[in-house]
Amino acid sequence: MKIAIVEDDINMRKSLEIAMSDYKEYEIVTFKNAVDALKKLDDSFELVITDINMPKMDGIEFVKELNGRYEIIIMTGNATLSRAIESIHLGVKDFLLKPFDVDTLVAAIEREAKVLNAKKKSSKSNKKSVKDFLASSLSLDKVITIASKAAKTDASVLLLGESGVGKEVFASYIHKNSLRAKKPFVAINMAAIPENLIESELFGFEKGAFTDAQEAKAGQFELANGGTLFLDEIAEMPYGVQAKLLRALQEKEVRRLGASKATKIDIRVISATNANLQTKIENGEFREDLYYRLNTIPLNIPPLRERKEEILPIANAMVAQNCVKYGFEIKTFSDDARDELLTYNWPGNIRELLSVVERSVILSENQEIQKDELFLDTRK
Ligand SMILES: Nc1ncnc2c1ncn2[C@@H]1O[C@H](COP(=O)(O)OP(=O)(O)OP(=O)(O)O)[C@@H](O)[C@H]1O
Ligand SMILES: [Mg+2]
Known part of the structure; x- marks a missing residue:
């Protein structure tokens, strides 16, 4: 693996060169500033490790210029x-706090090598970008493969899985990888809207359609026209509205409340639920005909406990992000804490993992986060 190290301090640069010369698997090329590096960097490089404070061009500008072409590690002093926080938005996930020892550097490089390997594997099969999915696992890869195929079509996708597994992440992934990517992605959560307002939210209304309708308003269907409509928590949709939704999807048109005429619409529908729709159908709470219309491509996203390979990579990336966010020195997990993260049941899935990591970063006393600082309820 060819790695560029950009560092203006000559002593630091030389000592990194010497330290890394023991690791034959890495070909290190150093640069004394970002301008020189930009001239020389080509496709043979895979990883860039850069300082922030440098003359001519600083590390953040440099990372912007690189525009996502390489994996990046930032070396930074507390000052x-x-x-460095800015660089998170540029896709940087790894930070080395100066001074660091060689082991820390090599561990960071190895982490990035893994990310790169995952990227290579997935680009071969024309799949994901790591930005959507922080880590990968066999079972997630399978879902991503189906999602990628589905994305290229207009087929309805039904996302199924426990709370916090990433259903919304997948909905947006499918949209971004579809022909409608440049058109709107409109998400609407059935559980978040009072039941009596769902219809007007979805379909809009004309002025005077009901007492409060002072002005006409477009519904989410119209706002999503040309793009993707994401119907989240679809199981919560009132039975009466379900028939209207089905009709709109079949006729490809919507009529605002109080309107005499319907408007043609062209949308792709993705829906999601963590409920068991079969049971809802048996209980007469969900329309079977709508179910078949929404469920052209079902996508089952497995719970985190069945994707254990993702736990540590996600946790590590999020520790770094949170340390930067809160201005702490970069922390790591103790071996015990790691074991605990791996054996825990994760009823709240990735959402829970993200909040556990953030909490432990805030509450841990030392550089190394201990098992009891995760505050996991292991009875679950
Ligand atoms: N593979 C992933 N990599 C990184 N972050 C992820 C991944 N999957 C999900 N997340 C994050 O986890 C959180 C929960 O994901 P999301 O909202 O997509 O879950 P959900 O299945 O829609 O949950 P719910 O059923 O509660 O609506 C979000 O903050 C999301 O960004
Ligand atoms: Mg969701």
């Missing part, structure tokens, strides 16, 4: 940590 510039706040600038």
